[in-house]
Amino acid sequence: MDYRGIFxxxxxxxxxxxxxxxxxxxxxxxxxxxxxxxRDGADNARDITIWCSNDYLxxxxxxxxxxxxxxxxxxxxxxxxxxxNISGTNRPLVELERSLADLHHKEAALVFTSGxxxxxxxxxxxxxxxxxxxxxxxxxxxxxxxxxxxxxxxxKKIFRHNDLKxxxxxxxxxxxxxxxxxxFESVYSMDGDIAPIAEICDLADEFNAMTYIxxxxxxxxxxxxxxxxxERDGLMDRIDVIEGTLAKGFGVMGxxxxxxxxxxxxxxxYAPEFIFTTALPPALCAAARTSIEHLKxxxxxxEGQQRQAARVKRVLAEAGLPVLPTETHIVPxxxxxxRLCKAAxxxxxxxHNIYIQPINYPTVPKGTERLRITPTPYHTxxxxxxxxxxxxxxxxxxxxxxxxxxxxxxxxxxxxxDLTLPTVGG
Numbered sequence: 001m002d003y004r005g006i007f008x009x010x011x012x013x014x015x016x017x018x019x020x021x022x023x024x025x026x027x028x029x030x031x032x033x034x035x036x037x038x039r040d041g042a043d044n045a046r047d048i049t050i051w052c053s054n055d056y057l058x059x060x061x062x063x064x065x066x067x068x069x070x071x072x073x074x075x076x077x078x079x080x081x082x083x084x085n086i087s088g089t090n091r092p093l094v095e096l097e098r099s100l101a102d103l104h105h106k107e108a109a110l111v112f113t114s115g116x117x118x119x120x121x122x123x124x125x126x127x128x129x130x131x132x133x134x135x136x137x138x139x140x141x142x143x144x145x146x147x148x149x150x151x152x153x154x155x156k157k158i159f160r161h162n163d164l165k166x167x168x169x170x171x172x173x174x175x176x177x178x179x180x181x182x183x184f185e186s187v188y189s190m191d192g193d194i195a196p197i198a199e200i201c202d203l204a205d206e207f208n209a210m211t212y213i214x215x216x217x218x219x220x221x222x223x224x225x226x227x228x229x230x231e232r233d234g235l236m237d238r239i240d241v242i243e244g245t246l247a248k249g250f251g252v253m254g255x256x257x258x259x260x261x262x263x264x265x266x267x268x269x270y271a272p273e274f275i276f277t278t279a280l281p282p283a284l285c286a287a288a289r290t291s292i293e294h295l296k297x298x299x300x301x302x303e304g305q306q307r308q309a310a311r312v313k314r315v316l317a318e319a320g321l322p323v324l325p326t327e328t329h330i331v332p333x334x335x336x337x338x339r340l341c342k343a344a345x346x347x348x349x350x351x352h353n354i355y356i357q358p359i360n361y362p363t364v365p366k367g368t369e370r371l372r373i374t375p376t377p378y379h380t381x382x383x384x385x386x387x388x389x390x391x392x393x394x395x396x397x398x399x400x401x402x403x404x405x406x407x408x409x410x411x412x413x414x415x416x417x418d419l420t421l422p423t424v425g426g
Contacts, residue, residue: 018339019360026050026355030061034378038355048353049383051373056221056329057301058378059251059291069252072286080279092285097256099289103219103227103296104242106258110268111285113277115216115245116144118255121273122243123148123183123212129266130154130179136170136209138162138184138195145183145214161188164199171207180209186229187217190364190372192326194229201238212241220249221302221329226295250295252288254280304377305329308384312375315388321395322404324370331373332359333391334404341369344394352390 014020026048027037034050059065072092081087093111100109112118123145127133133154137145139161149156157174159167167182174180182204184195197213204211215228223231226249230236241263246254257267268274280288295301309329316323316333324332335341338360345358348371356371364370375384395402 018342024349024355024357028061030066033058033061034376034383036355038349038353046353048349048355049379049386051354051356051375051379051387052371053374053376054248055251056217056249056374056376057251057295057305058376059220059249059295059301062251062291062294064294065251065287065291068290069283069287073281073283076282078281078283080281082278083276084279085275087279089279090282090285092282092289093279096285096289096292099292100244100256101258103225103292104231104244104258105227105236106242107261108264109256109258110264110274111246111280112255112257112274113280114253115214115243115247115255116147117273117277118243118245118257119144119214120148120151121271122241122257122267123181124151124153125267125271126210126212126241126263127152127154127181129270130181130210132179134174134178134180136167136180136182140188140191141183141185142189142214142216145185149183162193162195164196164203167200168203171203171209174207176206176208180204180207181212182209183212183214185214185217187215187222187328187330189217189330190332190359190370191324192328192330192332194327197230197233197235198238201235205238210240211238212243213239214243216243216245216248216255217328217330218249219244220291220295221305224299225297226292226302246284246288246291250288250291252291253284254288301377305375308375308377308379311381312373312379312384312387315384316391319388319392320402321388321391322402324404329374331375333371333373335369335371335400336367336404338366338369340398340400341371343398344371344400347394347397348390352386352393354387354390 025039036048036050037045038048039045080090097109097111127135135149135154135156137149137156137158139158157170159170182200186195201211218228220226222229230239241257241259243257246252312331313323322334324334335344341358341360345356348354348356356373359372360369
């Protein structure tokens, strides 16, 4: 058996489909974001501008956040020493969970090593602990949520993306007596749209269902204190479990859930992903808490991001580029072909020193490949003008389409009633 050949063939198949992923060797420089140093295969270095970072507010380079990390590492060391069950809980982690519970006005919070792990562990554990639980999952939920649903082993139903009528039909078919868990996101990361949260909560109340929302692309960014879309819309008290990340709007690393003490304690006590995983180091926890507390009182970063995101959408649309209309900070630029999307990304880097990673299948459905642009407060008006000029040149050089049938966005996505790829990611 040629074991090596099996894996080489698998990777070669991705290359043929132009889905092979190449990581850009980037060196972010604190104080100069979104500028970075890029090194090619020959280790030649040049300055580039990043336009696709999930550090949406640039908090990963904030002086207070860096200072908190450095101070904690100097005092408490680099690592956590093991799992929380064996090594105890470091003090900055205790303070971080209290800060998160306060952010979302919940009784308790639980921190995981990543947002993927927090979704996978929490959804699967909560559903398993509810007898005869039926999970109702949005069609475009993130891969981590889909994995949590699968791992639970419970029955699942998929409702069409943000389709309240379809969700109602599934709830009615299940009946009010059967335990149910509705899992969905607030901001969907690839199309940049927002769930009808209030209406989903109304249905949950009517049909006696629990609600679980993923706010990873919203925490830090929306709401007067950065509590996400639920805070912005005054809905935090209507959601049973709010999940978020420390790695996007807050600029550090980790994931978490907030809920009542009973739910959090149950996940803490039963989820193997939590029990058997080394805790986040004290320095990361201190940095994340500093970022959260800063954004609770500072709106400068949020206002700057929203202003520049709106400007990018307006400038690109006026230039006739195929920008997907969104009401969020995410700016998808539709290409519609995997090979051309990769070619556009390469050309932006090679000729214009602009880094935007191509988003291809299975992250998005085939035929909806795109460049996903995420403006930050640190992208200046001059940078936006340079981006627009570069994109116009690339579109002209590759003869890319300037119009796109938006109805195609829903073609080829998840088959309703099944949890199969493609899945939304990022």
